[in-house]
Amino acid sequence: MPGVVAVVWALLPPLKANEALLPLPLWAVVLLSGLQTAVLLALAVAVGVWLAPRVGLRAPVVSSWLVGQPIGPALRVQSLPGIVGGVVGAAWLWVLSQVAPAALQPSDPASAMPLVVKLLYGGITEELLVRWGVMTLLLWLGWRMVQRGQGQPGKGLVAGAVLLSALLFALGHLPAAQALAGALTVPIVVFVLVGNTAFGLVAGWLYARHGVEAAILAHVLAHLLSSPLL
Numbered sequence: 001m002p003g004v005v006a007v008v009w010a011l012l013p014p015l016k017a018n019e020a021l022l023p024l025p026l027w028a029v030v031l032l033s034g035l036q037t038a039v040l041l042a043l044a045v046a047v048g049v050w051l052a053p054r055v056g057l058r059a060p061v062v063s064s065w066l067v068g069q070p071i072g073p074a075l076r077v078q079s080l081p082g083i084v085g086g087v088v089g090a091a092w093l094w095v096l097s098q099v100a101p102a103a104l105q106p107s108d109p110a111s112a113m114p115l116v117v118k119l120l121y122g123g124i125t126e127e128l129l130v131r132w133g134v135m136t137l138l139l140w141l142g143w144r145m146v147q148r149g150q151g152q153p154g155k156g157l158v159a160g161a162v163l164l165s166a167l168l169f170a171l172g173h174l175p176a177a178q179a180l181a182g183a184l185t186v187p188i189v190v191f192v193l194v195g196n197t198a199f200g201l202v203a204g205w206l207y208a209r210h211g212v213e214a215a216i217l218a219h220v221l222a223h224l225l226s227s228p229l230l
Contacts, residue, residue: 037125040129041125041128043133044128044129044130044132045128045133047132047133047136047137048128048132048136051137051140052132052136054140054149055136055139055140055143055152055153056152057136057139057207057208057211057212059132059211059212060074060077060213061074061075061211061213062213074211075213077210078211078213078214078217081210081214081218082206082210082215082217082221083217083218084218085202085203085206085214085215085221085222086217086218086219086225087221087225088202088222089199089202089203089218089222090221090223090224090225090229091226092198092199093199093223093226093229093230094226094229094230096191096195097226097229097230101185101187101188101191103181103182103183103185103188104177104180104181104191115223115227118223119220119223119224122219122223123216123220123222123223124216124219124220126169126219127203127207127212127215127216128212128216130168130172131203131207131212131215132207132212134165134168135161135162135164135165135204135207135208136161138160138161139157139158139160139161142157142160142161143157158208161204161208162200162201162204162205162207162208163204165200166196166198166199166200166201166203166204167193167197167200169196169197169200169203170192170193170194170195170196171193173192173196174189174193177189199219199222203215203218203219
């Protein structure tokens with residue numbers, strides 16, 4: 001659960017700065033925040049483990065490791081698409097940084113989210129939550145409703161699950177944008193939705209086509225490669 005630890009770590013400074021306004025002691029708020037993230041992550045992982053094989057979605061590296069097979073071949077197959085996705089994602093993050101609304105720019109650069117949090121929570125935890133959990137569930141629901149659970153999900157269902165999960169991924173970033181900007185204006189909402197949906201489509205396609213590890217690799221690299229540029 002390194003992503004859970006990372007997000008709790010990121011929450012500590014703002015929570016401590018506003019400790020007098022908290023409804024509970026600081027330690028309780030931190031504990032509850034960590035538990036909430038951990039429970040959601042556990043549910044997402046369980047959903048993926050249960051449903052992904054039924055709809056043709058995979059975690060090839062983990063699957064190979066669990067059955068005692070070498071993970072090298074699975075890693076090699078996913079490395080190139082994951083790296084390409086990471087480079088595309090990093091370029092997109094740089095473009096977004098050039099056109100971001102002023103209200104979303106941190107007034108103090110030192111207050112920006114630490115890179116380790118972006119890598120562990122954004123790169124790993126978010127992919128397990130949104131792609132492995134939510135996207136898998138959406139595809140399974142569509143497959144059950146449209147195809148009555150017969151055969152493999154059609155391309156249209158897969159594309160729909162990729163799109164819907166990308167939109168949910170983007171919507172999930174609105175609370176953080178509101179906390180940073182103070183108010184959700186139309187330009188801010190459009191910026192957040194377009195920016196995150198675009199990368200969500202890349203990550204979703206990588207998951208559907210190559211496996212969840214490719215999406216994780218792309219997300220991690222997008223943050224890592226873009227960090228010196230932002």
